[in-house]
Amino acid sequence: MKLVFLGAPGAGKGTQAAEMAKRFDLEHASTGDIFRRAVAGGAELGATVKSYLDGGRLVPDELTARVVDRMVLEKEPDFILDGFPRTLPQARLLEEMLNGRGEELDGVIYFELGRDDALERLTGRVVCRGCGRNYHVTFMPPAEEGVCDRCGDELLVRSDSSREVVERRLREYEQKTEPLVGYYERAGLLKTVDAARSPSEVSRATEEVIKSLINDE
Numbered sequence: 204m205k206l207v208f209l210g211a212p213g214a215g216k217g218t219q220a221a222e223m224a225k226r227f228d229l230e231h232a233s234t235g236d237i238f239r240r241a242v243a244g245g246a247e248l249g250a251t252v253k254s255y256l257d258g259g260r261l262v263p264d265e266l267t268a269r270v271v272d273r274m275v276l277e278k279e280p281d282f283i284l285d286g287f288p289r290t291l292p293q294a295r296l297l298e299e300m301l302n303g304r305g306e307e308l309d310g311v312i313y314f315e316l317g318r319d320d321a322l323e324r325l326t327g328r329v330v331c332r333g334c335g336r337n338y339h340v341t342f343m344p345p346a347e348e349g350v351c352d353r354c355g356d357e358l359l360v361r362s363d364s365s366r367e368v369v370e371r372r373l374r375e376y377e378q379k380t381e382p383l384v385g386y387y388e389r390a391g392l393l394k395t396v397d398a399a400r401s402p403s404e405v406s407r408a409t410e411e412v413i414k415s416l417i418n419d420e
């Protein structure tokens with residue numbers, strides 16, 4: 204099963220991707236996590252992408268697609284792509300990379316959320332220094348403040364969660380990523396989930412969509 208999770212920053216697609224990956228035994232491939240890990244680990248890739256991440260700007264398409272090809276498509280038969288593609292050129296590159304292997308996407312799940320809700324959710328994000336898990340101080344707090352539920356490491360404010368950077372990320376999303384909704388709708392791949400509901404309700408709806416895609420296979 205090859206899936207793409209699409210949605211505004213803050214729509215909760217990363218949380219859903221992690222949960223659904225576990226539930227359906229799929230690889231959770233988040234380009235944001237891959238890039239953040241590269242920055243934290245001091246790899247060459249990290250040095251190249253750091254300024255983009257800190258400024259809330261998109262990493263160039265070709266570089267991002269190469270990273271996805273090498274770290275996901277080459278290795279994993281079943282995956283959820285979380286945060287890729289984010290532009291029309293990336294969507295076309297993904298199609299080419301998959302078609303080149305005689306493969307195709309099974310579905311694109313779109314987590315729909317209004318701008319005001321996205322803005323509210325995006326300020327207040329923290330991330331685990333160790334395992335990269337994301338939390339929100341109000342909407343999805345850890346059991347103990349500042350400590351990761353999963354690995355016990357320290358939670359840090361995300362470098363891209365200031366108001367200014369958040370506004371820029373939302374603008375970038377609206378200009379560059381939102382057109383993918385129509386693109387995948389026309390391709391007959393789009394399934395929409397209302398992301399304004401609680402995480403457990405969104406999980407239930409997402410699970411139903413994935414089950415229906417499995418039945419269609």
Ligand code: AMP
Nearest residue numbers: 234235255256260261262267286287289
């Ligand atoms: P995320 O955790 O998905 O919000 O991603 C964090 C940051 O990583 C983004 O603000 C971008 O700088 C970079 N990034 C993640 N995915 C992509 C992508 N598909 N294309 C370009 N940049 C990306």
